[in-house]
Amino acid sequence: MIAAILAVLAFVLAACGTTAAAEDGPPPSALGPGLRMGPVELVTSDLDGLHRFYTEGVGLTTISSGEDDVVMGTGDTELLRLIAADSPDATPDDYTQAGLYHSAFLFPDEAELATSVLRTANLAPASFQGSSDHKVSKAFYFADPEGNGVELYVDMPEDTWEWNDGLVTMGSAALDPNAFIAEHLGNSAPAARATAVAMCTCAAATCSTPRNSTKTGSDSQ
Numbered sequence: 001m002i003a004a005i006l007a008v009l010a011f012v013l014a015a016c017g018t019t020a021a022a023e024d025g026p027p028p029s030a031l032g033p034g035l036r037m038g039p040v041e042l043v044t045s046d047l048d049g050l051h052r053f054y055t056e057g058v059g060l061t062t063i064s065s066g067e068d069d070v071v072m073g074t075g076d077t078e079l080l081r082l083i084a085a086d087s088p089d090a091t092p093d094d095y096t097q098a099g100l101y102h103s104a105f106l107f108p109d110e111a112e113l114a115t116s117v118l119r120t121a122n123l124a125p126a127s128f129q130g131s132s133d134h135k136v137s138k139a140f141y142f143a144d145p146e147g148n149g150v151e152l153y154v155d156m157p158e159d160t161w162e163w164n165d166g167l168v169t170m171g172s173a174a175l176d177p178n179a180f181i182a183e184h185l186g187n188s189a190p191a192a193r194a195t196a197v198a199m200c201t202c203a204a205a206t207c208s209t210p211r212n213s214t215k216t217g218s219d220s221q
Contacts, residue, residue, distance in 0.1 A: 041082075042080070042083070042100075042103075042146075043091065047070060050082050050146060057127075058120055060073060060074065060080060069082060069083045102148070102151050103151070110138070110154055112154075114183075115185065120142055128140075128177070129142060132173065133173040135161070135169060136169075139153035140177060
């Protein structure tokens with residue numbers, strides 16, 4: 001669970017957009033040492049279907065499961081909890097509150113990201129929504145079986161990030177998923193594992209997806 005609302009809001013803003021910083025790089029973290037975000041929680045009417053998407057596609061492992069919920073992540077780090085819609089733990093939708101933009105899963109390198117992208121596209125071909133080179137990261141966007149946004153991404157080395165007037169420079173250039181997969185996988189397919197998750201939110205009435213979209217072709221299968 002989220003330990004401190006204000007701290008998590010700061011984390012979300014940093015994960016979703018351009019971050020103010022000192023002229024020569026980012027400022028020291030305002031978050032306390034060891035503070036991290038808890039798992040994203042999604043209420044679902046198809047617990048088995050979403051469980052399959054996030055394990056067989058995205059590449060999360062099941063940490064615990066019960067009749068009404070499933071917790072997934074990597075190692076012993078919980079990244080995502082699915083809650084059955086009829087569970088007492090399920091929170092009803094409140095359309096006056098901020099909604100989920102997408103859950104963003106960070107991979108340690110391009111090869112593991114490419115593996116997850118390929119596996120997810122094979123499992124659910126219609127789920128692919130686009131891809132972008134953000135200069136500081138490379139990202140691929142999907143929708144899970146219930147339409148929740150999913151970002152699979154890898155960060156570029158921080159020493160390659162560009163800073164202007166105290167702001168990190170980001171972009172949204174086209175990124176060819178087929179070329180990315182071919183470059184980083186070839187004939188090999190390592191087991192992909194997400195290492196962290198971020199949650200981006202937006203007001204329910206103003207959610208949008210401003211991405212440079214590049215559709216996958218049959219040669220990515």
